[in-house]
Amino acid sequence: MGLDLSRLITLSGYLCALLGGGSLFPYLPLTPRLVFLAGLAAGLAAQRRHHPLIPHLLLTAGSLLLFFWYAVQFNRHNPALPVASILMILLGSRLADEKTPRTWLQTCAIALFCLSASSLFDLGPRFLLLLALMMPLLALMLVLLTAKSHPGSLDHTGLKRLVAVGFGIPAAALLLTPLFFPILPRTQLPLWQFIQQAGGTQPAGLPDTVTPGSSAQVSTSDLPVFRAEMPRIDPHQLYWRGPTFSRLHGLQWLKDTASPPAATPLGQQVRQIITMEPGGARSLIGLDLPLAFTDQRGATIPPINWSRPLPSPRRIRYEVRSVSVDTRPAPAPDRALLTRLPAETPLRLRQLSARLQNAGTNAQARLDALERWFRTAGFRYSRSDLPTGDNALDSFLFVSHRGHCEFFASGFALLARGAGLPARLVGGYYGGEYNDLGGYYRVGEARAHVWVEVWIGGKGWIRVDPSGFAVNADSALGGTRHRTLLTRIGLLLDALDYTWNTAVITYDLSRQLQLADNLHTRFRTFHLHDLTRLLPAAGLLAAAIGMLWLYLRLRHGNRFDRRVRLLRRFRRQLEKSHAIPRAAPLGMFDIAQQTNCPQIDAFVAIYARSLYRECDLTRGEYRQLNRLLRAGFRRTVP
Amino acid sequence: MQQETGSQIHETLDHLNRQVLQGKQEALRLAMVAMLSGGHLLIEDLPGLGKTTLALALAGSTGLGLGRIQCTSDLLPSDITGLSVFRRDEGQFVFLPGPIFNHIVLVDEINRAMPRTQSALLEAMEEHRVTVEGTTHPLPEPFLVIATQNPIEQTGTYPLPESQLDRFLLCTGIGYPPTELEKAIITDGGIRERLEGLPRLLDARSLLVARRDAAQTHLAGNVVEYLHRFVLATRSHPAVLTGLSTRAAIGLAQAARAAAYLAGRDYVVPEDVRDLAVACSSHRLLLRPEHETRDRRELIRSIIGEIALPLT
Structure with a gap:
């Protein structure tokens, strides 16, 4: 016979459990994780001693207890986590139990459930890979368990064939999937994501207010906020514009509800397709200056909705047409509103702005003087050890000279207002890593940024980034990173993830309709001379099929x-x-x-x-x- | 020449089947296969089913000399091989050949002989020669031993060890004749007398030629593959302790060649191998103790039935 079935069963069983448990592991709290690991260890130890470590009854009672503990935690707002935890605990208890064919079957079934549950947290390409590994393993396991109860029914060649078939079917299915994927019926919304918010970490998004000095540190997490498919451009032009902040409440800047576009400036236009992660930036983002937003079906999103909060926490995708300019022509804004200083304005700031006002009668000259002052005062860009409290701004401007973009921007804007220049803040993101493979910029949460727009008569709104005046601006504001092998791999994985999300996860009914529409127009405008263009491709295909046939013929003559x-x-x-x-x-x-x-x-x-x-x-x-x-x-x- | 010998053998077998040995076709064919491939035949069956008749008929119709040994527990090796006797008138020892110096030797109840005698016999079968008192005497060719043993009686027997069973190329039973045939045999009485007058259709020389021709029968690669897979299957079967040896595989190939020759073909087909598998291997298998009671013939049939015949 020569086939040690028990060892094979043990091996594939543990592999199954590891695949299932491992897929769920990163999303769970500590207790289920520990139970899983303990079950695994107890199972392995029992395997060595040929005797179960924990009595069966105790295991059942313990897992029942934990089951009820998590069952009462189940509610509508948090459905996924308790269920996943229960699954993980059951898997751990099955692993620790005595290994009869029955327990193995249960282990495999629960492992499969665990894998399915992991898709509630993250439905990435990794899930597909794990599923493709799990399926043949399960088939193998079933046959092995059957073979064990019928000795002599499986030999080496039979096993080889079984493994080949077990892996061949998912492989063939994967090959066929691209054919069926576009035409399988879809729902209006991606079905699976209604529950996805339950777990996983999401970017916090842009805040509704800008308040320098609210905390001593800012987050430096690098979760992706959005990815913009576009050609590579000058990195100093990578200002991703979000909402503007014109009104002040004390020293707190409030988000504008609408920012109507003015005249369209002339310049080179850039198109971007932006895919925003769930949670994302909370409002539409586009390369400065966005001219028009269109949704996936090609409908224009009216400007009134540009700074509205985005409707749902799911992944969204839209197209932006921007023009890359520093100055934006606009009629005179409400001067009184935009030059008013709040009562809480620090005294030293008022004095400084009064001095600046005397720098010249010309608005441009006053702006130049302000910029000069910022450049020479020796500011440092920093994300930690920041001034806090009511005097935070004052201490930033005149004492510590350390702060992040919110300090720079609100300090600059207040000084400009004091000097009689209408100014406002613009929230958004700055920079981004370009992924050559996917042809897109990836913008992470740490790139959130605030800059200033100053209105100058005859020119319009001028973008000024005061953070750029810091002495360490180049290194602090995302200078070019050195590309190591690790970052290259990271870029590759990111491109894979992006492709998966755009091609699979966000593929819904509207994209299907779009596809059908495209095909329809193609057919209607199809001419005979188009056929001649297809001839080389058809020839190539025929040649490929011929080669394959020849190969098979030679191989299995x-x-x-x-x-x-x-x-x-x-x-x-x-x-x-x-x-x-x-x-x-x-x-x-x-x-x-x-x-x-x-x-x-x-x-x-x-x-x-x-x-x-x-x-x-x-x-x-x-x-x-x-x-x-x-x-x-x-x-x-x- | 080949055609001629082949047809002579066919005629002989046909004649024997029709006239004398009704109901023993299979045993007779196996005896001829053993003869043509230079092996020996072991018949395991109850007494009174015509084992001796088979040997007599084969000897009679081929014109080959027949020796007969009835084994008992006091049979000595020299009773088989012969011995030297001092001739006083000639003043020297003269070798008197024993019954083994014949073309066809019928050894009845081989398991009643004591091991010493058995081993002397089996050595002679293997070597095709006998050494007595330092002188080697070659045995006549063709040389065929047909041994019989009673599978039921166990008292006072010395069962052949597996290594010695391996010396027999084929092992078969005869079985009871079909009802009608048995009635006819009862009516006619024994047929021993008729054996005296059998026409001689073959002789030793033509049999040797046939044996040489049979050895040249073509054995295709796919048939060898088939045979080898069968041998491997016997080795990996859960009920079997030790499967077929390489010697057994060689024997099966030789027997298949002879069978193909008897069927008038110059090439072996997988059916030849399959049909001889039981006779050629059932006595060589060593089963695991818990499967000792299984029918070996059935086991072999099921093993080879699992292997697909090569058809392309």
Whole structure:
């Protein structure tokens, strides 16, 4: 026999459990994780000692207890986590239990459930890979368990075939999936994501207010907020514009509800397709200056909605048309509103702005003086050890000179207002890593940024980024990172994730309709001369198929040779004339003896001689065999 | 020449089947296969089913000399091989050959002989020669031993060890004749007398020629593959302790060649192998103790039935 079934079962069983448990592991709290690990360790230890470590009853009671503990935690707002935790605990208890075929079956089933549950947290390409590994393992496990109860029913070749089939079917399914994927019926919304918010970490999004000094640190997490598919541009132009902040409440800047666009400036236009992660930026983001937003179906989103909060926490995708300019022509804004300083404005700031106002009568000259002051004061850009409290801004401007973009921008804007220049803040993101593979910029949460727009008569709104005046601006504001192998791999994985999300996860009914629409227009505008363009492609395809056929023929030459064809026809004839099943395990001479028919005898004599004498059929013999087959065999009445 | 010898053998077998040995076709065919492939035949069956008749008929119709040894527990090796006797008138020892110096030797109840005698016999079978008192005497060719043993009686027997069973190329039973045939045999009485007058259709020389021709029968690669898969299957079967040896595989191939020759073909087909598998291997298998009671013939049939015949 030589096949150690028990070891195979143990191996595939633990592999199954690891796949299932491992897929869920990162999303769970500590207790289920520990239970899983403990169960795994107890199971392995029991395997070595050939005796279960924990009595069966105790295990059942313990897992029931934990089951109820998590069951009461279940509610509508948090459905996924308790269920996943229960699954994980059950898996751990099954692993620790005595290994009967029954426990193995339960282990495998629960492992599969765990894998399915992991898709509630993250439905990435990793899930597909794990599923593709899990399926053949489960099939193998079922057959192994069956074979164990019927000794002698599985040998090495059988096992090899089983493994090949087990892995072949998912592989074939994967190959076929691209064919079926676009046409399978879809729902209006991606079905699975209604529950997805339950777990996983999401970016916090842009805040509704800008309040320098609210905390001593800012987050530096690098979760992706959005990805923008577009050509590479000058990195200093990468200002991703979000909402503007014009009104002040104390020293707190409040988000504008609407920012109507003014005249369209001339300049080079850039199109971007932006995919925003769930949670994302909470409002539409586009490269400064966005001119128009269109949704996936090509409908224009009216400007009134640009700074509205985004409707749902799911992944959204839209197209932006922007023009890359520093200055944006606009009519004069409400000057009184935009130059008013709040009562809480620090005294030193007021004094400084008064001095700046005297720098010149010209608005541009005053702006230049302000910029000069910022450049020479020796500010440092920093994300930690920041001034806090009511005097935070004052201490930033005149004492510590340390702060992040909110300090720079609100300080600059207040000084500009004090100097009589209308100014406002613009929230958004700055920079981004370009992924050459996917052709997109990836913008992480740490790139959230605030800058200033100053209105100058005759020119319009001018973008000023005061953070750029810091002495360490180049290194702090996302200078070019050194590309190591690790970051390259990171970029590759990110591109994969992006492709998966755009091609699979966000593929819904509207995209399907779009596809159908495209096909429809293609067909309507199809001309005969288009066909001639297709000819080379068709030729290439035909050549590829031909090569494949040739390869198969060379590889399994005997399958295609005429002897095989003859045999197939012979068995078909026999099935018809003598009702001998095609697959009956009979030799040629068995058949001749059973049928007792002279034509069959003649066929067998020629065919078997060629086969077992190992000489090729001559042309004459081949013709004679064909003749016999064509004439057919008749059953002689005994 | 080949055609001629082949047809002579066919005629002989046909004649024997029809006239003398009704109901023993299979045993007779196996005896001829053993003869043509230079092996020996062991018949395991109850007494009174015509084992001796088979040997007598084969000897009679081929014109080959027949020696007969009835084994008892006091049979000595020299009773088989012969011995040297001092001739006083000639003043020297003269070798008197024993019954083994014949073309066909019928050894009845081989398991009643004591092991020493058995091993002397089996050595002679293997070597085709006998060494007595330092002188080697070659045995006549063709040389065929047909041994019989009673599978039921166990008292006072010395069962052949597996290594010695391996010396027999084929092992078969005869079985009871079909009802009608048995009635006819009862009516006619024994047929021993008729054996005296059998026409001689073959002789030693033509049999040797036939044996040489049979050895040249073509054995195709796919048939060898089939045979080898069968041998491997016997080795990996859960009920079997030790499967077929390489010697057994060689024997099966030789027997298949002879069978193909008897069927008038110059090539072996997988059916030849399959049909001889039981006779050639059932006595060589060593089963696991818990499967000791299984029918070996059935086991072999099921093992080879699992292997697909090569058809392309």
